[in-house]
Amino acid sequence: MNTNHLSERLAAVAGFVPKDTILADIGSDHAYLPCYLVNKGVIQRAIAGEVVKGPFESAKRNVQANGFSDRIQVRLANGLFAIEETDGVETITIAGMGGTLITTILNEGKDRLASVKRIITQPNLHAIAIRQWAVENDFQLVDEEIMQEDGKIYEILVLERGTANYSPTDLLVGPILREKCTAVFREKWEREMREWRRVVAALDKAEQTEEIRQKKSSILNNYEIVRKVLAT
Ligand code: SAM
Numbered sequence: 001m002n003t004n005h006l007s008e009r010l011a012a013v014a015g016f017v018p019k020d021t022i023l024a025d026i027g028s029d030h031a032y033l034p035c036y037l038v039n040k041g042v043i044q045r046a047i048a049g050e051v052v053k054g055p056f057e058s059a060k061r062n063v064q065a066n067g068f069s070d071r072i073q074v075r076l077a078n079g080l081f082a083i084e085e086t087d088g089v090e091t092i093t094i095a096g097m098g099g100t101l102i103t104t105i106l107n108e109g110k111d112r113l114a115s116v117k118r119i120i121t122q123p124n125l126h127a128i129a130i131r132q133w134a135v136e137n138d139f140q141l142v143d144e145e146i147m148q149e150d151g152k153i154y155e156i157l158v159l160e161r162g163t164a165n166y167s168p169t170d171l172l173v174g175p176i177l178r179e180k181c182t183a184v185f186r187e188k189w190e191r192e193m194r195e196w197r198r199v200v201a202a203l204d205k206a207e208q209t210e211e212i213r214q215k216k217s218s219i220l221n222n223y224e225i226v227r228k229v230l231a232t
Contacts, residue, residue, distance in 0.1 A: 001178050003035040003066050008149045009122065010036075013095050016120045016143065016158050016161025017042060021091040024048075024083050026105060029055035033093060034072045047089065048074045078110020091118045099126030105131040110137070118142075119159040127155045131171045140164035145175035146184045153188045170223050178229060189226045196223050 001007055006014060010033055016171050019022060025034045028048035037043045048063065050056040053076065060074045075082040081091050089112075092190055094102050106113075113119075119139065123132050134140060140162035146155050155174065166175055177185050196219050203216045 001030070001032050003032070003039045003062075006032060006036050008147060009154050010095065012145055012147050012154070013093055013122050014042070014122055016118075016145075016156065017091055017093065018118065020044060021118070022046070022087065022089050022092065023091045024087070024089045025093045025095075026079055026082060027051070027094060027097055028059050028074070031059035031072060031074060035062060035066050035068060038068050038071050039066065044071060046072045047082055047087060048072055049079070050074070050079050051076070051078045057089055062136055064192045070129060078108070079105035080112035083109070083112040085112075085114065088115050090115060091120065091129060092116055093120045093122075094125060095120075095122035099123035099129035103129045106133055106137070117160060119154065122154055122156045122157070124154070124155070127174065128171050130157050130159075131166060131174065134159050135164055135166060135171075135175070138163055141166075141174070141176055144180075146174075146177050146180075146188060148184050152189070153184060155188075169229060172222060172225055186230060189230055193223060193226055193230075196220075211227075 014033060014037055017037055021043055023034060023043050023046040025046060027050045028034065028050050031048040034046035034048050038046065048059050049205065050059050056076045063069055063072045063074055094105060102123055123130055126232065138161060139159040141157060142160045143158040144155065146153065170178060200216055200219055203212050206212050
């Protein structure tokens with residue numbers, strides 16, 4: 001990856017960034033995404049936020065090496081605390097982390113969202129947490145994408161302000177992804193169902209405590225939801 005060429009995963013995230021928006025990329029280890037978007041002329045200004053010193057330094061080096069220091073500010077900060085009110089950030093990208101960590105970042109920095117119109121997330125797992133966060137925080141899904149790279153499947157969830165109420169099925173698999181029902185979507189959930197069958201078989205062999213029974217029931221509930229989705 002470099003300033004001219006992103007991984008397919010990050011390129012898919014970049015594809016949802018509106019032209020000329022002011023961007024904050026949170027968890028921006030090499031600042032690849034903001035550098036690429038500035039290089040391509042999609043955006044003029046960005047903040048790259050990173051909480052760990054090493055990745056922060058490499059983001060800074062990359063921004064400097066590309067001559068973008070006047071346009072991309074790299075900040076060492078936890079989550080949305082990289083954003084100042086005066087930045088006027090309109091779009092946030094948070095990619096390559098678990099859905100639960102992404103929602104923690106969004107919850108902890110809620111007061112930094114005042115000027116934000118669009119949040120683009122790419123959770124590595126547990127996308128359901130982001131859909132739930134959207135419902136609870138007056139955001140709605142305006143687009144979703146699912147793609148495969150190097151055998152791994154990634155979901156991208158695009159949120160904008162608005163109220164939404166999703167069914168348990170839509171929260172789990174995504175209302176827009178379910179509608180699109182692509183081959184990659186089917187592949188993701190077939191893989192998931194295989195894994196759930198394996199886990200349930202293992203749980204069946206364990207001592208049947210209340211915790212085990214609840215875990216099994218929750219998996220079987222999701223299994224049934226997904227089975228119905230794939231059957232339609
Ligand atoms: N966003 C890039 C991507 O998608 O390729 C980098 C993904 S990398 C796996 C996750 C990065 O997020 C790491 O550099 C990590 O240090 C950073 N990170 C994790 N928690 C964070 C937080 N609370 N605030 C800012 N950065 C965070």
